[in-house]
Amino acid sequence: MEKDTANSNINPVRILVVGTGAVGGFYGSRLARAGAEVTTVNRSDYKEVANNGIFIKSIDGDYHFKPHAVLKNVADYQGYPDYILIALKSLPQLDIGKIIAPAVGPKTKIFLLQNGINIEENISVKFLDNEIISGLAFICVNRIKPGHISHLCYGKLVVGAYPDGNSAAVDKLANLFNESKTPCRISESIITERWRKLIWNAPFNPISVLTQTDTQQIMAKPETVTLVRTIMEEVYAVAASVGHILPTDVIDKNIADTEIMRPYKTSMLLDFEENRPMEVEAILGNIVRTAKKSGIMVPHLQTMYELLTLLVRGGGQNQK
């Protein structure tokens, strides 16, 4: 454990990053740049990060991030942090409540920076007296080797109080990000924002895995664009059925944005190629289940969900 003297100030905001992969490492580094006291939990690359910190090769300029402390386990945290930033993947087999419990104090805010929908409820029920902040990252960022992160494009955040509204803690967090030149917008309807992000993730992630293609290949075939659009319409309908009415042009806009985007491999395809667990439930399973509850037919989502779960289970992917 080493002090990051350069960034320390009198009463720094204390932050614990749980899940210090590409996303956790990147946004943790940004909070540290704004003066927060950022501690990280590292497992596979503990030794590398404890010794040398994290090197970030970024389109905004390369830099180095030396956490206030690097821990092997959440339980090693001294006292309680002001915020726990959770950047673990959304996977059913990860009991995040159990993982973070040792560091959750009476005033600790829990900041879930994860993909998918319906990811907050389990945490919110377990920590009834703690404020939950929900956030979405719009970024292309990869861990290229232990202690090394590559930030390729975008970077902005959308955060909000869970289940909705704003709070002083959200303001404070957003300010830290914005101070470190990491655009962070506050939304008073963060769940609606999750559905909005899902409009893109729900078609592109599964299609990319099932067909092993990047976004450019997907967009090059008009029939596939029609499939993408149809899936987006299903997500739109399910979101509306649970009270999240998205802008009417959200689908056209997502299609248009993807058409001009550089060829991009989805995070799910990268996970698939590396035999890492994929966020199938957070990105597809939870929509399909919500659709069922709402009595909405989602045959295209359903087909892709069943294919993906069979792919994982059947052996097409040998998960680490």
Place this chain on the structure above:
Amino acid sequence: MEKDTANSNINPVRILVVGTGAVGGFYGSRLARAGAEVTTVNRSDYKEVANNGIFIKSIDGDYHFKPHAVLKNVADYQGYPDYILIALKSLPQLDIGKIIAPAVGPKTKIFLLQNGINIEENISVKFLDNEIISGLAFICVNRIKPGHISHLCYGKLVVGAYPDGNSAAVDKLANLFNESKTPCRISESIITERWRKLIWNAPFNPISVLTQTDTQQIMAKPETVTLVRTIMEEVYAVAASVGHILPTDVIDKNIADTEIMRPYKTSMLLDFEENRPMEVEAILGNIVRTAKKSGIMVPHLQTMYELLTLLVRGGGQNQK
């Protein structure tokens, strides 16, 4: 070119097999066993088959098949055969009419032993005066190396006059097969039989490719069985919309039969694994187009069709 004296008789039925892969080689060998004069067209394994014939390792007992003649090209056929047995794959890029034209005489019957639906029309239009016979093979058979075929299970045929009814030529063909202990049933509604076979092929072939699983893995997951059933219901509805009413228990029966089947890799998955062209249009594309004409929604078939065509095009399969 060598005479197969053992099987020759005074006026043998003359048969030309075009597409002497596993299916063509196997059924050609059965016709030869019944006394027909069977000539084969071989491309990739011409030398091997011309020199040594075809060795068939079969659950019914191993045997050797020496064609009456082995040709490099259809145009090398002497005179015209009574039947041309076409066992080529159903692929849009193969112009079968053009391939067989040199050997089609005024009395030649054209026997299409292929998968899928809507595969006869192009041929029937090109050879208006020739009788078209349509057939389906229910068999597990693979070419394991040049000149060597492995017959693993089943083997029965269903044949009929196209577009429906029976004929003397169909009877004669069926008799040859039955004489060589190759069960061959005559159907007066062969197109209905094609739809019936598609009830199985339409779900299992694409699912197996997209998820790289065998039938046992597919059947082991109840949600996938539900997907299979839903796809079968879509095929059933499309068949009905064009006048082919299948038995009401056809879906239950297909599910039940697959449950007790030995783990089986579909032909499409084998093609995918070997980077060979897949019969995507004959097995999926033609149903989707028929559904569209009939105004029937087939979202599950549509999703799989778009995924498969993207997989082929996008680079997930590098076709030879």
